[in-house]
Amino acid sequence: MDLLLDQFTSIFDFLATYPQHHARTSKFYQFHDGLVKAAFHEARARFEAGSEVPLGEFGPVVMPYEDFGGCDSVDLFGLDELLIFAFYHRNRGKYHHGIDIGANIGLHTILMSKCGLQVKAFEPDPVHHAKLVRNLGLNGVTGCTSHMAAVSGTTGRMEFVRVLGNTTSSHLAGAKANPYGKLERFEVDLRDVRDIAAQADLMKIDAEGHEDVILKALPIPIWKGVDAFVEIGTRVNANIVFEHFAGSGVNIFSQKLGWERATQAEDMPSSYKEGSIFISSKASMPW
Numbered sequence: 001m002d003l004l005l006d007q008f009t010s011i012f013d014f015l016a017t018y019p020q021h022h023a024r025t026s027k028f029y030q031f032h033d034g035l036v037k038a039a040f041h042e043a044r045a046r047f048e049a050g051s052e053v054p055l056g057e058f059g060p061v062v063m064p065y066e067d068f069g070g071c072d073s074v075d076l077f078g079l080d081e082l083l084i085f086a087f088y089h090r091n092r093g094k095y096h097h098g099i100d101i102g103a104n105i106g107l108h109t110i111l112m113s114k115c116g117l118q119v120k121a122f123e124p125d126p127v128h129h130a131k132l133v134r135n136l137g138l139n140g141v142t143g144c145t146s147h148m149a150a151v152s153g154t155t156g157r158m159e160f161v162r163v164l165g166n167t168t169s170s171h172l173a174g175a176k177a178n179p180y181g182k183l184e185r186f187e188v189d190l191r192d193v194r195d196i197a198a199q200a201d202l203m204k205i206d207a208e209g210h211e212d213v214i215l216k217a218l219p220i221p222i223w224k225g226v227d228a229f230v231e232i233g234t235r236v237n238a239n240i241v242f243e244h245f246a247g248s249g250v251n252i253f254s255q256k257l258g259w260e261r262a263t264q265a266e267d268m269p270s271s272y273k274e275g276s277i278f279i280s281s282k283a284s285m286p287w
Contacts, residue, residue, distance in 0.1 A: 003046075003054070004039040011056040015086040019287040020258040022083050024275055033079040040077045047074055050138075057089055058114050062138040066105060066131060070166030076107050080275055083255070084108070084204070084229055087278075088115045091286060095202040095227075101151045101193075101214070102206035104168060106132040109146075110139045117202065118143045124150035124160050124188040125170055149189040151196060152210065153217030160188040175209030176233070193217050200226050209233035212240040215279070223250045227280040231272055238268035245279070253278040253285040 021028035044065070046053050052060035066073040092115035100109045103121035105128055112119045121136075121144065123129045129148040136144060150160065150172055159173035165181035173185070193214045197203065203226060205211055211230050232238045242265040245252055252262040255275030261284075262268055262277070269275050278285050 003043050004035075005043050005054045008039065008054070008056045011082070012086040012089040013057065015083055016090040016287055019083075019285065020260075022255050022275070023258050024080075024255070024273070026258070029079065036077070036079045036082060040074050044074055055111075058085070058111055061107075061110060063105070063107060063135060064131075064138075068167045069164060071168060073105065076104070080255070080272070081107070084276065085111050087229075087287065088112055088117075092116055094286070097200045097202070099196055099200040099203040101196075101203060102208065103132055103146070104128050104206075106135040106141075106146075108204050109144055110135065110141055112202070112204075113139075113141045113144050120144070120196065120199070121146045122149055122151050122191060122196075124148065124172075125162060125167065128167065147191065149191045150210075151193050151205075151207065151214060152190045153193060153213050154190060155192045156190050157187045158190050159185055161185055169208060171208035172210050175207070194219070194222075197222055197226055202226065203228040205230045207231075207233075209237065212237040212244075215241055216244050220245075220248045220250060223248075223279065223281050227278065227282070230277050230279060232269050232277060233271060235270040238270045239265045241277075242268050250279060250281050251283070253280065259285045259287070 043053050047065040050064040052062055055061045063073055088111055095117055098112040098117035098119040100119055100121040103109055103123040109119045109121040123132050126148060133146050161171055161173055161179050162184040163169045163179055194217060197218055205214060205228055207214055253259045254262045254267050254277050256269045257267055
């Protein structure tokens with residue numbers, strides 16, 4: 001059976017052409033968000049069967065269906081993620097060493113790899129990490145490594161909170177004030193972001209509320225050689241991150257502004273519901 005996704009042959013080039021309309025409040029975003037949701041949920045049977053699913057210019061991907069509790073693996077293909085994938089594709093050949101912090105089951109790692117990056121993926125949850133390793137194999141990913149560890153401002157061990165009602169919301173202890181529902185707690189390894197970032201030129205950071213710790217640990221000069229997509233978890237973290245970079249010469253480009261430079265804390269997204277930020281020493285975001 002033909003899918004709507006089969007018609008999305010140049011979707012990532014299209015999305016990358018209109019970054020000024022990527023704010024979630026724009027009519028462009030709202031129209032395409034509905035279209036993308038319909039297309040990927042139509043393909044759910046293929047995900048459930050573990051079959052190849054067409055993904056525009058990236059070609060087919062294999063991501064067997066996973067139920068995370070409050071959401072599922074089909075939701076990993078939401079429009080906000082597709083916008084980041086569009087950036088990866090538009091900039092293929094310009095970045096060479098990627099870091100995927102909070103890699104989950106490996107989708108960002110796979111697509112970075114398809115754009116020519118050698119990626120180090122970090123995922124602390126052993127259940128997600130096992131599926132990450134499986135998915136890298138299913139998609140023929142080479143030149144990438146996976147690490148069952150969380151990333152922070154130090155090395156060592158730390159308590160991890162698995163949120164059983166939505167395992168994509170699991171986090172390092174203390175990163176979220178009031179985790180909800182049934183929880184499991186266990187220790188995970190920590191890797192120091194300073195050691196990791198020194199080897200990269202593009203990072204994706206989805207640290208579920210721990211992003212302020214990670215970003216504050218990185219010396220400002222390191223941003224001369226690395227760019228990063230970051231999900232911000234709270235308004236408090238948004239303010240901390242903005243103040244950390246204020247006056248440093250490192251720019252924050254906000255999806256909330258159509259990827260224009262944030263000039264005040266209010267320009268920052270305060271949760272995934274307002275999109276991501278892009279941190280770079282570049283004068284403008286390279287769409």
